[in-house]
Amino acid sequence: MLDYDFSSLAIKGKASRGNLVTKNVIQRISLKSKGISTIEGKDIWYDTDIQRLNDEEHGLYLGKFEDGDKVLAVFRNGTFYTTSFDLVNRYQGDVLFVEKFDPNKTYTALYFDGASKSFYVKRFSFIVSDNTPICFISDHPKSYLVELSSDRHPQYEVIWALEDKPAEAVDAEEWIAKKGIAAKGKKCSSRNDVKSVRFIEPLVKEDDNEIPSEDDETPQSSSAEEPEAIIEDSEEETYEEPTLF
Incomplete structure (x- = not known):
């Protein structure tokens, strides 16, 4: 049996005779796997009913994928993982969302x-x-995820244990800097009488209306080669490494 990768062939004119695969007698030829076009990419959807990817426009459109791109799956228990965009992938469990991975x-x-x-x-x-x-x-076994937001300028509300005390709105960007995923984070308030927290309407800031110049504009990439800079702060708690399940 002989495997032949057609992606290794150079593109030539239609008058070209092509390459000789083998000098041996061939009994049968079959397609082992279908590659992805490096020119156009592949449109991928996620069907929430069966929790599978597809290219038949069923469910949520995730975007156009090219070789090396990843799918991000996040779960309500506070875990996540990334996969390829192979259509055999299935995302079982209490899924919070599935989307194209952007580092x-x-x-x-x-x-x-x-x-x-x-x-x-x-x-x-x-x-x-x-x-x-x-x-x-x-x-910790009693830890749980409250909410997850991808808003540009997120804002959350702190509800106090004392009912007569008004709730407090907190600008998340001002309260805590972006850190690595292993960081524990920071308490939502310096006070201890917090009853609950929740995201509220995100803030609108001056830079939202700025139109970036061609020099400043950087396209989003699904490659993890150049992730956004992360600020480390020794005053806040961090884990030594992410927890694996």
């Missing part, structure tokens, strides 16, 4: 830390995990 995209998570019994906030980007589930909140 530069910033997310803000609100979660309850079971160890300290406090609400935390963290800002980070997801990383490539190659089908390995990773927890992006603390790994």
